[in-house]
Amino acid sequence: MKKISLLAISAIVSFSAFAQSKYSNTEAFAPFFYPSAGNEYRSASGEPGPKYWQNRADYNITSKLDTTNHTVTAKVEIMYTNNSPDNLKFLWLQTDQNIYRKDSRATATTTAAGGRWANASFTDGDVITSMSVEEGGKKYTPKYNTADTRTQVWLSNALKSSGGRLKLTIEYSFKVPEYGSDRMGRLNTKNGWIYEIAQWFPRMAVYDDVQGWNLLPYLGQGEFYLEYGDINFNVTAPANMIIVGSGELLNPAECFTAEEAKRYAESKNSDKTVMIRSADEIGKGGISAKKGTTTWRFKIQNARDVAWGASRAFVLDGAKINLPSGKKSLALSAYPVESISNNGWQRSTEMVKGAIEFYSKALFEFPYPAATNVAGIVGGMEYPGIVFCSYKSTGTDLWGVTDHEFGHTWFPMIVGSNERKYAWMDEGFNTYINDLSTANFHNGEFKEQSFFGDPTNQQMVRMVFNDKMDVLLTEPDVIQQRNLGVAAYLKPSLMLHALRNTVLGEKRFDAAFREYINRWAFKHPTPWDFFRTMENVGGEDLSWFWRGWVFNNWKIDQAVQSVKYKDGIPANGATITIENLQQMPMPVTVLVKENNGTQQTITLPVEIWQRGSTYHFDVSTTNPISEVTIDPDKKMYDWDRSNNTWTGK
Structure with a gap:
């Protein structure tokens, strides 16, 4: 889903100093972090267990657009496989x-203020005209x-x-709403x-080992x-539509x-963008001149x-996407003439290709035969192999929304976490990898000094860690609308940066993060599976870290007390x-x-805080100390930087 403007939702907290510590070492380093031990379904190491299972749903859909x-009028055939250890009397x-x-x-x-998900008008929803179940050669109409x-x-x-x-x-x-909650x-x-x-189309709800x-x-x-x-799905529509x-x-x-069709085939083998249907050709022949209807057939x-x-x-x-294995995929962009401008949608395919x-290369190979960016009314929304982005986007905004929506291919399309419960595991993880992709694309063409990601920006820190902010472990529909951009996107991204930059280091973090993706590709991880994987592969007990970042809204404030x-x-x-x-x-x-002019850097592990809120350490000196500074590289999201430095004055 599209990133939300954090400027619009920020609630800046007034500056205050903390003379007395609020820190509790016994709470921060309390034992028994995990609520249960590993089991045969989900290992204590964070891997899927030897008896891990998940159900499967295959679909054949035939549809027509009026x-x-x-x-849209359609028929869906769902082939459902129950791999669970339970007999199912009914389906959802x-x-x-x-x-x-x-x-x-x-x-x-919906709140009185409306908002992004409010409906401007209403439909009759899904109008079901018939339903049947077929099992073991017998067919019947279920209740x-x-x-x-x-x-x-009911079966x-x-x-x-x-x-x-x-x-x-x-x-x-169903009738297609004109504004479908910014998702369609x-x-x-x-x-x-x-x-x-x-x-x-009606889709199977998940039945899993965690909640049924x-x-x-x-x-x-x-x-x-x-x-x-x-x-497999097909769509029949007027023949002059793409x-x-x-x-x-399947049938270009x-x-x-x-x-x-020739240009479409050429685009699959071209590193440069190939125009399949140009703006000048709209309404002047080609597909625009086709009569009747055409059925477009797709498979994923x-x-x-x-x-x-x-x-x-x-x-x-369109253009070719080169994958690490040597396989190829296809980047496509579909947009109206209104979207063509300076750094406009004519650059979309280049952006899709670059992001994927x-x-x-960095995370896990893109698994689909095509990646399509569609310009329309939706501000930004992701689906497997296709995303919807605002037709108004240009330049940095177009790169940002395109990169973000296709970043969702990895979270949650490949790593299938429960978005309905844990927005931070898809929006937040995606926001983190977007930072890496943006720095890489065209040597950082669209990388700007981020107001929100800069640890030295006290306004940002006060917004993210203020007492009224929802904690990460809050269901998305429970998060206050003004807090969603922080609790779902920004803060979990900052958490991963902090884990990489100040706790595990790049090598251990990157290895653990990639292993998490590989372990849970096309599966259903929980937060506990993520925690266990990062700890087991990263080689650290991180319960103190998850407590502060995920389960609580704790702040960081390290100070130099005396020399x-x-x-x-x-x-x-x-x-x-x-x-x-x-x-x-x-x-x-x-x-x-x-x-x-002599200087030295001392690195102290988190364990210095296990016995209390103060820590004393000795340094060798030959001359008077002129300055002592905590976090000299400014990597920490410190609540109050005014107490980070002591000077000899």
């Missing part, structure tokens, strides 16, 4: 279009009940554990409507938790004209969702006393300068 009435589906009903929970809980954005289907016979399979077929339709919708341009279609059925309703701010499988979708287009020769494997875009207004271009090539010479003589050395004034412990780096 551009007169702005409706996510019917997300019901969020747009006037009587939905989301409508009832089912819809409760807001969840639909329960005649329980679906057997450890591999039981059935086919659930649903015929349904339609935009009217001078050359026609742009449709961005998502959350568009995961049934939090879709309210808007919380995102998604989905099963993996192979998805459709782009998740995965691989049937969809494009011969010339456009091992994915948790699919989405698509459709318009007769699309400019379409970087993440594939005393032994026997009052500088040549005999000095004892320096430092203090931890706030609740969060962190390692300490101290720079000591003597008045003759």
